Amino acid sequence: MRPHIWHAHAAAALVGCTALVLGAAGTGVAQSQGRDLGRQVLGAGDGWGSAVGGTTGGSAADASHVYTVTTWAEFKAALRAGGDAPKIIKVKGMIDAVSEGCESFVTGGYDLQQYLKDYDPAVYGNDQVAKGPQEDARVASMANQDSAIKAAVPSNTTIVGVGKNSGILGGSLQIKAVSNVIMRNLTIEAPLDCFPKWDPTDDNNTGNWNSEYDAVVVYGTDHVWLDHNTFTDGRYPDSERPSYFGKVFQQHDGLTDIVRGSNYVTVSWNRFQNHDKNMLIGNGDGHVADDTGKLKVTLHHNRFDGILQRSPRVRFGQVDVYNNHYVVAEEQKHDYHLFGVGFRSQLHASDNAISLPAGASVGKTLKKWNESPLTAENNYVNGRLTDLIAVHNAEIPAEILQSGAGWTPTLRTEVDSPRAVPGIVAGGAGAGKVC
Numbered sequence: 001m002r003p004h005i006w007h008a009h010a011a012a013a014l015v016g017c018t019a020l021v022l023g024a025a026g027t028g029v030a031q032s033q034g035r036d037l038g039r040q041v042l043g044a045g046d047g048w049g050s051a052v053g054g055t056t057g058g059s060a061a062d063a064s065h066v067y068t069v070t071t072w073a074e075f076k077a078a079l080r081a082g083g084d085a086p087k088i089i090k091v092k093g094m095i096d097a098v099s100e101g102c103e104s105f106v107t108g109g110y111d112l113q114q115y116l117k118d119y120d121p122a123v124y125g126n127d128q129v130a131k132g133p134q135e136d137a138r139v140a141s142m143a144n145q146d147s148a149i150k151a152a153v154p155s156n157t158t159i160v161g162v163g164k165n166s167g168i169l170g171g172s173l174q175i176k177a178v179s180n181v182i183m184r185n186l187t188i189e190a191p192l193d194c195f196p197k198w199d200p201t202d203d204n205n206t207g208n209w210n211s212e213y214d215a216v217v218v219y220g221t222d223h224v225w226l227d228h229n230t231f232t233d234g235r236y237p238d239s240e241r242p243s244y245f246g247k248v249f250q251q252h253d254g255l256t257d258i259v260r261g262s263n264y265v266t267v268s269w270n271r272f273q274n275h276d277k278n279m280l281i282g283n284g285d286g287h288v289a290d291d292t293g294k295l296k297v298t299l300h301h302n303r304f305d306g307i308l309q310r311s312p313r314v315r316f317g318q319v320d321v322y323n324n325h326y327v328v329a330e331e332q333k334h335d336y337h338l339f340g341v342g343f344r345s346q347l348h349a350s351d352n353a354i355s356l357p358a359g360a361s362v363g364k365t366l367k368k369w370n371e372s373p374l375t376a377e378n379n380y381v382n383g384r385l386t387d388l389i390a391v392h393n394a395e396i397p398a399e400i401l402q403s404g405a406g407w408t409p410t411l412r413t414e415v416d417s418p419r420a421v422p423g424i425v426a427g428g429a430g431a432g433k434v435c
Contacts, residue, residue: 047298282315313340
């Protein structure tokens with residue numbers, strides 16, 4: 001497809017204000033400003049989510065299946081109501097899934113200070129996993145949090161934020177084994193794992209803290225559209241987490257993971273901010289039966305700002321990544337990567353803009369986990385056309401990457417000049433930027 005080059009100021013004014021609204025006969029008709037976001041559907045040709053029937057979410061919901069919610073309890077009740085009948089859930093204001101704090105989940109005598117004493121490597125060692133009363137109490141406390149903060153999203157559902165400042169704090173949205181889901185205009189603060197696990201044997205028997213809970217997980221699900229959302233660590237940045245036993249007390253997992261045979265997903269016009277492990281597409285080399293021929297995902301016009309890694313990391317999938325803006329923070333310049341090339345992946349990354357601070361390695365934009373070729377073309381680093389694969393191979397000869405993912409994306413509605421992408425995405429991406 002021939003690129004369409006827009007001026008950044010014009011694109012910022014237009015983006016998000018034209019979409020498709022499902023008509024009475026089920027056909028998409030162009031509509032614009034002021035329309036009900038809940039009735040909008042993914043446009044034709046807009047990424048993998050538009051393939052094989054497209055993604056319409058709950059746009060066809062009747063009046064009895066449209067809900068406005070202001071609390072976490074109301075939100076979960078609305079998700080349960082009506083089964084798989086089309087539904088629209090409008091989130092009004094910032095909903096807190098952990099309003100009573102981590103203390104409300106504690107049970108069995110769990111105490112962090114005692115936990116640290118019991119599993120101090122100087123006492124417990126690093127040759128066996130954590131066992132004993134405090135680990136049992138941690139698991140029980142974690143189970144309480146798990147049941148409280150996870151929310152199962154059913155098929156044929158649209159979830160939209162009302163206005164410019166609505167979303168979910170500390171919840172984990174489980175889009176699992178369903179079909180046809182839309183999430184738009186939401187600010188999602190990643191859940192904070194109140195009870196991370198210390199594994200003495202992790203990291204070559206030097207130990208590590210491991211956490212649970214993705215902000216959004218798409219698991220065994222087809223046809224999903226994530227659009228104009230803001231995903232962030234918010235009030236709890238990793239930079240403020242303490243360290244114990246010489247390792248960061250990790251309390252965050254992924255922001256948006258797409259796994260276990262999920263398929264036909266479009267991730268567009270979102271902001272991903274200040275997070276470590278951002279997005280897995282395929283979460284294990286061993287899931288051959290689940291993932292082969294699936295995990296078809298498109299990422300376009302997203303802004304990744306202060307993300308340390310996995311934007312995305314890919315296994316198996318045909319993943320199209322174009323017209324995104326990646327901004328690496330000064331404090332991350334020595335320890336980051338953007339695109340992770342994993343087992344049997346077919347990653348096609350083109351027409352992206354990457355902004356690096358002085359002294360950052362351009363070669364680290366790519367990370368090779370397994371022997372899989374990728375396409376990386378017409379990407380710009382700090383305003384200059386850069387062959388990411390050639391630079392990576394020159395800077396990191398121990399992990400030579402092969403060019404050529406073996407397929408060419410066709411489901412693209414608009415391809416902007418990567419030189420204009422920073423301005424276009426700054427003006428249009430994230431919650432509060434869609435009409």
